[in-house]
Amino acid sequence: MVNLKYAYYPGCASKEITKEADKATRLVCEALGIELVDMPKANCCGAGLLTDYDYELSLALNARIFAEAETMSLDILTICSTCLMVMSSANRDMKNSESELNLANNALSSAGLHYSGKGKLTHLLWVLAKDYGLEKLSKKVVKPLTWLKVAPFYGCHSLRPSDALGMDDPQKPWTLDAVIKALGAQPVEYKGKTKCCGFQIDLVAEDTAVKMTGKRLIEAKTRGADCLVTPCPFCHINLDNYQGLAEKKAGQKIGLPVFHLAQLVGLALGLSAEDMSLTRHLVSAEGIVR
Amino acid sequence: MKIKLKIKRSAPLNESEPFFQAFSIDAYEGMTVLEALLKIADEDDPTLSFRKSCRSAICGSCAMTINGHARLACNTQILPEIHKFGEVILEPLSNHAVLKDLMVDLAPFWEKMERVMPYLTPPDAENTAKMTSEDEAKIDKSQQCIMCGSCNSECNALEIDEHYAGPAALAKAWRFIGDTREGFAEKRLDKLSTEHGMWDCVRCGHCTQYCPKNVAPLKAIELLRSRAIKLGITDNHGAKHALSMTNSIKRVGRLDEAAMTFKTLGFLRSLGMIPFGIKMELHGKMPLPLILPQIDGMDEVKAIFKTFEEKDKNKEDSGGKS
Numbered sequence: 001m002v003n004l005k006y007a008y009y010p011g012c013a014s015k016e017i018t019k020e021a022d023k024a025t026r027l028v029c030e031a032l033g034i035e036l037v038d039m040p041k042a043n044c045c046g047a048g049l050l051t052d053y054d055y056e057l058s059l060a061l062n063a064r065i066f067a068e069a070e071t072m073s074l075d076i077l078t079i080c081s082t083c084l085m086v087m088s089s090a091n092r093d094m095k096n097s098e099s100e101l102n103l104a105n106n107a108l109s110s111a112g113l114h115y116s117g118k119g120k121l122t123h124l125l126w127v128l129a130k131d132y133g134l135e136k137l138s139k140k141v142v143k144p145l146t147w148l149k150v151a152p153f154y155g156c157h158s159l160r161p162s163d164a165l166g167m168d169d170p171q172k173p174w175t176l177d178a179v180i181k182a183l184g185a186q187p188v189e190y191k192g193k194t195k196c197c198g199f200q201i202d203l204v205a206e207d208t209a210v211k212m213t214g215k216r217l218i219e220a221k222t223r224g225a226d227c228l229v230t231p232c233p234f235c236h237i238n239l240d241n242y243q244g245l246a247e248k249k250a251g252q253k254i255g256l257p258v259f260h261l262a263q264l265v266g267l268a269l270g271l272s273a274e275d276m277s278l279t280r281h282l283v284s285a286e287g288i289v290r
Numbered sequence: 291m292k293i294k295l296k297i298k299r300s301a302p303l304n305e306s307e308p309f310f311q312a313f314s315i316d317a318y319e320g321m322t323v324l325e326a327l328l329k330i331a332d333e334d335d336p337t338l339s340f341r342k343s344c345r346s347a348i349c350g351s352c353a354m355t356i357n358g359h360a361r362l363a364c365n366t367q368i369l370p371e372i373h374k375f376g377e378v379i380l381e382p383l384s385n386h387a388v389l390k391d392l393m394v395d396l397a398p399f400w401e402k403m404e405r406v407m408p409y410l411t412p413p414d415a416e417n418t419a420k421m422t423s424e425d426e427a428k429i430d431k432s433q434q435c436i437m438c439g440s441c442n443s444e445c446n447a448l449e450i451d452e453h454y455a456g457p458a459a460l461a462k463a464w465r466f467i468g469d470t471r472e473g474f475a476e477k478r479l480d481k482l483s484t485e486h487g488m489w490d491c492v493r494c495g496h497c498t499q500y501c502p503k504n505v506a507p508l509k510a511i512e513l514l515r516s517r518a519i520k521l522g523i524t525d526n527h528g529a530k531h532a533l534s535m536t537n538s539i540k541r542v543g544r545l546d547e548a549a550m551t552f553k554t555l556g557f558l559r560s561l562g563m564i565p566f567g568i569k570m571e572l573h574g575k576m577p578l579p580l581i582l583p584q585i586d587g588m589d590e591v592k593a594i595f596k597t598f599e600e601k602d603k604n605k606e607d608s609g610g611k612s
Contacts, residue, residue, distance in 0.1 A: 012545035016582075017575055041587040043543040048493050049535035052515040057598045061539065064594065085495070107597045111590035156446075160495030170499055171359055172374065191358075196446040196494035203554040204527045205490045208451045212492070215450070241570065280573050 004131060006122070007069040008036035009087075011080030011233065012044050018233035020277035024262035025079050025124060027276075031269050032132060032140060036077065041068050045086040047234075048200065059100060060107035062090035066119035067108060075120040077127060079262065081232035084123050085157035085165065091119060092164040123158060125231040125261055126167045129175040134182045142270040144184025148288060150264065151188040151225035151256075152176035153216065155235040156196050170194060176231060179261070183268035190223040192216040197230075197238040207249075213238045214246030217254045226288050227257040229264045236260055240281050257285035293317045293372055295326055297338070298381040300388050308388075310379075317368045323380065324352050324363035327392075340392035347502060350438030354392045355381040360440035362502045383443035385452075398452070399439050402459040406478070410466055413473030425470045432465035432510050434503045441507050444496035453486040457497035457507035460488055464510035467517060479518040488514050489528020520602075530554045540595050543585035548576075 014022040029036050042065050044050075050058040065087060069076045078084050094101040094117045101117045108114055128137055152173075159170040168175050173194060180187040197216060198209035217239060220228055230236050240258040247254050259267075263276040267289060278285050295315060300308035313330045324342055331338045343349040345364045352363040357375045360383055371378045386394035441457040442448055448456050455463075463482060467475045482488045488511055497507040519529055534553035538546040552560050570576045585591070 012547075015544070017547055041585060041590070043585055043591050044535075044539050044545050046535065046539065047545070048512075049532040050539065051512050052532040053519055053536040054516055054598060055512065057536075057595070060594050060598070061591070064590065107594045110597045111587075111593040113590060156492075156494040156496075160499045162499060171357065195449075196492045198450075198492060200493045201447070201490055203531050203551060205451070205485075208447060208454075208490060209492075212446065212450045241575065244569070245566070280575060282569065282573055282575075 003035065004033070004127065005035040005037065005074060006077035006127075007039050007072050007074040009039055009042055009065065009069075009076050009078045009083060011078055011083040012047075013233035013237065014079060018236055018260065020280045021079055021233050021236070021260040021262060024260060024266050024271075024276050027271055028262045028266045028269065029124075031266075031271065032137075034127065034132065037072060037074060039065070039068055039072070039076075045083045045090075047082050048086055051086070056103055057107075058086075059090050059093065060104045062087050063094065063101075063104035063108055063115040064111070064113060066091065066121075067113045067115040069119055070116060075122060077122055077124060079124045079231070079260075080234070081123065081155055081157035082234050084121065085160075087121050088164040088166075089161065091117075091121060122167075123231060125158060125175050125179065128179050128182075128261075128265065130167070134178050137179070137265075138182040138184075141183055141268045143268055145264070145268050146184045146186075147290065148185040149188050149224055149226045150180045150185045150259075151190060151220035151223065151228045152180055152193050153197070153220070153228045153230040153235055153239065153258075154194050155230060155232050156194075158231050159194055176229065176261070179265070180229065183264060185264075185268075188220060188223050188225040190219050190225075192219045197232075197235040198242075199234040199238045202238065202242070209238070210242060210245045210249045213242050214250040214254070217243060217246060217256050218250060218252070221254060221256055225256065227259060227285065229259045229261055231261045233260065240283055243283050255283060257281065257283050257288060259285070291317050291369070291372075293368065294377065295330070295368075296377060296379045297330075297391070298379075299338075299391050300382075301390050302388060303390070317372070319369060321368045322364055323354075323356055323366045323368060323371075323378065326368055326378075327363060327380075338392075339390040348436060350436035353383055353438035353440045353443070353502075355383060355443065360384070360443040360500050362438060362440070365502055383439055385443050385445060385448045386439070394439075396439055399437075399442055399456075399458065402442075402456050403437070403462060406455070406459045406463040406466075406482070408462045408466065410469060410472060411474050412471050421470055428513075429465050429468040431504065431506050432461045432468070435461060435465075435505045436503055438502065440500050440502060441497035441505070444500045446494040446496060447490055447492045451486060451490065454490050455482065455487055457491070457511070460491070460514060461497075461505050461507035461510040463488075464514050468510075468513060475517065476521050476523070479514065479521060479523050482514060483518055483523050483526045483529065488518075489526060489531075527554055530556075539591065541584075542582055543588055543591050544582075546582050 010022045177187040198212035202209045266276045294312045341351040343351045347365040382394045447454045531554040534550045
């Protein structure tokens with residue numbers, strides 16, 4: 001078995017507002033023997049907003065992140081689906097087109113940097129489902145979550161655009177479902193699992209965003225879910241932090257706890273609720289964590 | 291190979307409840323969903339309603355929901371679907387009212403299209419023909435739309451807000467706004483920057499994933515947004531949001547959540563966020579302004595920004611639009 005070692009890119013959200021996801025990831029990776037090396041120079045990917053501002057600038061700044069990983073001779077691992085999508089899309093464009101790679105490198109040269117265009121990027125979810133392996137993961141489980149019905153919330157950016165991401169199947173996603181099963185829990189099937197949480201327009205069209213969040217949560221609950229798990233901190237912000245607003249808008253109590261992927265894995269590995277910082281969530285998971 | 295096709299039947303005029311009906315057919319290698327539907331209509335049930343015309347992915351008539359997502363019936367083969375999903379389930383397009391069976395009312399689709407005024411309006415009669423192939427390439431993808439409605443059916447923003455302009459019309463808007471011969475790009479962008487306009491896209495990526503002609507509407511929306519910002523059409527929450535993110539990266543290399551909320555919403559609407567902020571603070575989730583540490587190597591980030599600012603300035607000096 002090859003030693004798994006990555007340049008670690010948690011993304012801006014998990015450095016502040018969802019830092020519980022970062023802490024849980026570090027503890028889980030330590031427990032599994034996956035080595036994470038910090039990237040002190042890494043800038044924000046732009047979360048799509050930088051692409052709105054200027055696509056070429058976004059290419060160059062994403063190339064800068066890959067250039068840093070290149071100096072470390074490591075592939076990048078992120079725990080944010082939006083970072084995954086933005087960086088993978090930029091990387092696809094630079095791989096497919098020499099002129100776009102040159103464009104990025106022209107800007108990088110002003111900062112004394114260079115990117116080969118050959119960088120690789122993965123997500124904790126994909127590493128668990130494939131590189132680390134589901135069988136090996138399930139062997140590490142000391143507390144199978146057999147009592148939990150978990151609604152996987154893939155959201156958008158770990159699935160689409162598939163020509164840039166390449167791992168999961170947007171029509172028939174399997175990675176998150178498989179990890180839930182490996183932890184001993186039961187995945188819940190529902191249509192909203194591959195749809196949008198609304199995060200991108202929280203500050204632009206709040207009414208639409210909050211209704212969208214509520215619709216996903218209510219569907220998962222109707223299908224019998226005890227909780228949700230998501231590989232994306234932005235989805236977590238809407239599904240958890242905005243759940244109260246969604247309840248008000250929908251005129252009904254929802255009360256569904258939402259886990260970051262690493263938190264659910266950590267609980268099954270026997271790490272404590274305290275280590276997983278569950279009190280940082282706005283919707284309490286007290287009733288369902290044993 | 292004998293297979294079953296499950297088709298969602300509805301007849302809203304009868305006020306009957308929609309139901310799924312299974313039809314058994316002999317599927318052969320290469321058989322398309324449309325060929326199967328024609329066979330069923332021919333041999334089993336002539337009342338089965340669906341749209342079709344060219345049978346070669348040109349006319350855009352036969353878009354429907356096939357195993358969960360919008361695709362063209364003439365462009366989707368039966369056997370690969372069976373291999374992947376074990377079944378073939380056909381439903382009408384989403385986000386549109388059903389007329390009967392697999393036919394939806396596309397009137398809202400056409401209304402949205404008309405609202406973006408899908409025709410070129412050059413500033414003067416002489417300026418109608420000049421365009422380089424390089425200029426054309428910038429709008430090339432957006433011209434390939436066959437108006438099948440797949441993107442609007444998949445759009446998550448449209449699922450919640452029926453008044454949203456939607457990916458099809460926005461891609462069409464870029465076809466004209468991105469055209470170097472267009473004379474009213476700024477006016478058009480002004481209009482698109484209002485409520486339910488181009489800033490309401492949630493970036494779910496469904497439109498681009500499922501478009502059968504590779505129009506990439508999300509890319510068109512990004513280009514519209516960039517053009518609007520460069521033209522100074524920024525007095526709206528969407529543009530302010532993109533600008534505050536960009537400025538945050540320029541200043542500290544990363545996202546500054548507190549500043550971003552404030553700059554996007556402005557002072558008064560930020561006040562409305564205070565009760566929510568207190569709840570967040572109780573769970574240690576309130577982003578702290580002012581003490582945000584910057585990333586290492588900010589001089590590199592600043593140098594990269596500078597090259598683009600100089601580029602923009604050169605474009606302005608030479609008088610050309612970006």
